[in-house]
Amino acid sequence: MLLIHDLVKHYRMGEQIITAIAGVSLTIQEGEFFAIMGASGSGKSTLLNIIGCLDRPTAGKVELDGRDLSQCDDATLARVRNQKIGFVFQQFNLLPRFSALENVELPLIYAGSKPQQRKLQALAVLERVGLSERTHHKPSELSGGQQQRVAIARAIVNRPRLLLADEPTGALDSRTSTEIMDLFTELGAQGMAIVMVTHDPEVATYAHKIIRLRDGRILSGTPARQ
Ligand SMILES: Nc1ncnc2c1ncn2[C@@H]1O[C@H](COP(=O)(O)OP(=O)(O)O)[C@@H](O)[C@H]1O
Numbered sequence: 001m002l003l004i005h006d007l008v009k010h011y012r013m014g015e016q017i018i019t020a021i022a023g024v025s026l027t028i029q030e031g032e033f034f035a036i037m038g039a040s041g042s043g044k045s046t047l048l049n050i051i052g053c054l055d056r057p058t059a060g061k062v063e064l065d066g067r068d069l070s071q072c073d074d075a076t077l078a079r080v081r082n083q084k085i086g087f088v089f090q091q092f093n094l095l096p097r098f099s100a101l102e103n104v105e106l107p108l109i110y111a112g113s114k115p116q117q118r119k120l121q122a123l124a125v126l127e128r129v130g131l132s133e134r135t136h137h138k139p140s141e142l143s144g145g146q147q148q149r150v151a152i153a154r155a156i157v158n159r160p161r162l163l164l165a166d167e168p169t170g171a172l173d174s175r176t177s178t179e180i181m182d183l184f185t186e187l188g189a190q191g192m193a194i195v196m197v198t199h200d201p202e203v204a205t206y207a208h209k210i211i212r213l214r215d216g217r218i219l220s221g222t223p224a225r226q
Pocket residue numbers: 011012013018019020038039040041042043044045046047
């Protein structure tokens with residue numbers, strides 16, 4: 001469902017050209033869970049941002065559900081991002097003045113769903129991530145693990161085909177990280193494809209496959225579990 005072919009990304013810094021991605025190809029099927037590992041600066045976030053339509057490649061192809069994203073205009077990319085892709089970040093990126101429920105409703109507002117329907121849908125997802133009791137809490141009134149659950153609920157409320165996560169457990173303790181990985185495993189079992197960047201070898205073992213990047217290239221792809 002996600003096909004990446006010969007992806008290249010250059011950044012220009014004044015006179016200098018930095019190659020962040022130097023020819024990456026990979027394919028991810030429905031329900032597959034990939035972890036991307038590699039040293040700082042190896043291109044992990046750039047790769048994830050391009051897959052997530054937050055950045056554009058210099059060359060190469062990204063195809064999601066048969067559509068070539070590198071050919072899309074900005075409006076189409078924004079729509080694809082809203083409907084087909086969920087994004088989770090290390091620092092949660094919740095809106096501080098909004099309740100858990102309001103944060104989760106946001107993508108539904110962008111998608112144009114009606115107030116009553118979007119509230120029900122947001123409540124259902126919050127229940128699914130185990131936060132039924134915390135729907136009216138603001139992010140500052142929640143623990144890190146709870147905030148990440150809200151962020152995951154927000155990422156999956158539109159039922160995306162693909163979940164992208166950049167160091168989702170980077171700000172969490174190991175017990176909470178395990179809970180978040182159990183949740184990812186459940187989502188994968190329900191057919192969502194997941195691509196997660198992580199530094200943590202323990203966290204990476206939850207994935208089906210570990211892809212190691214070095215200098216913008218895939219060094220190896222190995223099964224995480226036997
Ligand atoms: N917006 C940008 N402008 C210029 N260089 C960038 C930009 N984003 C990333 N880079 C460079 O691209 C390389 C890969 O960065 P990144 O994808 O953030 O790596 P990682 O997430 O693995 O730490 C690094 O050398 C980084 O400095």
